[in-house]
Amino acid sequence: MIELSFNSSDKRVVAAMKAKGPQIRERLSDKLDSLMLELQRRIQQKLSGEVLEHRSGKALGSVIKQPMSTTETRIEGRVTAGGGPAFYLVYHERGGTRQYEIVPVNKKALAFFPRGSIGGSIASSNSPMTPGKPVVRGLYFRSGSQRGALKPGRVGTFHAAGGVVVMKVIHPPLPKRPVAASSLEELNAKIIDGLRQAAVEGLRA
Numbered sequence: 001m002i003e004l005s006f007n008s009s010d011k012r013v014v015a016a017m018k019a020k021g022p023q024i025r026e027r028l029s030d031k032l033d034s035l036m037l038e039l040q041r042r043i044q045q046k047l048s049g050e051v052l053e054h055r056s057g058k059a060l061g062s063v064i065k066q067p068m069s070t071t072e073t074r075i076e077g078r079v080t081a082g083g084g085p086a087f088y089l090v091y092h093e094r095g096g097t098r099q100y101e102i103v104p105v106n107k108k109a110l111a112f113f114p115r116g117s118i119g120g121s122i123a124s125s126n127s128p129m130t131p132g133k134p135v136v137r138g139l140y141f142r143s144g145s146q147r148g149a150l151k152p153g154r155v156g157t158f159h160a161a162g163g164v165v166v167m168k169v170i171h172p173p174l175p176k177r178p179v180a181a182s183s184l185e186e187l188n189a190k191i192i193d194g195l196r197q198a199a200v201e202g203l204r205a
Contacts, residue, residue, distance in 0.1 A: 024202030025202075027198040027199065027201050028075050028198050032068065032075060032077040035187070035191050035194055036066075036068075036077040036079050042187060043179050046179040046182070047063065047179055051178075052092060062089065064081070065078075066079065082180075089179070092177045092178070093176075093179065093181065095175060095176030096174035098173055099170055101170055102168060103167070103169075104167075107149055111164070112164065113161070113163050113164075114164060139154045139161075
């Protein structure tokens with residue numbers, strides 16, 4: 001949250017601001033609206049691979065610039081994120097507080113590459129472990145009730161490519177990777193300077 005106050009300003013400045021209240025509010029509201037749009041875009045940029053990887057689009061879609069709220073004494077602009085199906089963003093923003101257990105839901109075990117599918121490698125006669133190849137293709141069932149399950153005949157290839165099979169995983173607490181707070185901190189000075197300039201323009205209008 002950023003608060004801009006003129007309570008301790010020169011009495012003549014305060015009087016002038018009261019006299020031109022409508023013009024100043026309009027300039028401040030327009031400026032804050034554009035700054036909140038910039039904040040929204042900055043957060044979305046961090047959710048597009050800069051801080052967190054963009055996958056389903058749920059996190060990006062949850063970043064919303066809310067309508068401006070203006071009264072005689074208050075102008076409020078907000079950008080919200082992490083609502084609905086993207087609730088998990090709060091855990092990235094604040095960091096996890098405890099470790100948690102991951103177990104199979106409808107399978108007998110968990111089969112995965114420790115560094116994700118891009119961490120897979122494929123064996124060849126010239127290079128036993130060539131990283132970065134799309135080895136996951138053909139290893140899993142792609143349709144039907146077994147979709148996503150490791151094919152029994154491909155377990156050897158899966159292991160050779162660096163995959164592991166376990167009954168459960170104890171995941172450490174999520175590291176703190178803020179996207180909203182850090183974006184606001186980066187734009188903090190620009191927002192304050194922009195609002196001050198808008199107030200001056202309102203006084204001169």
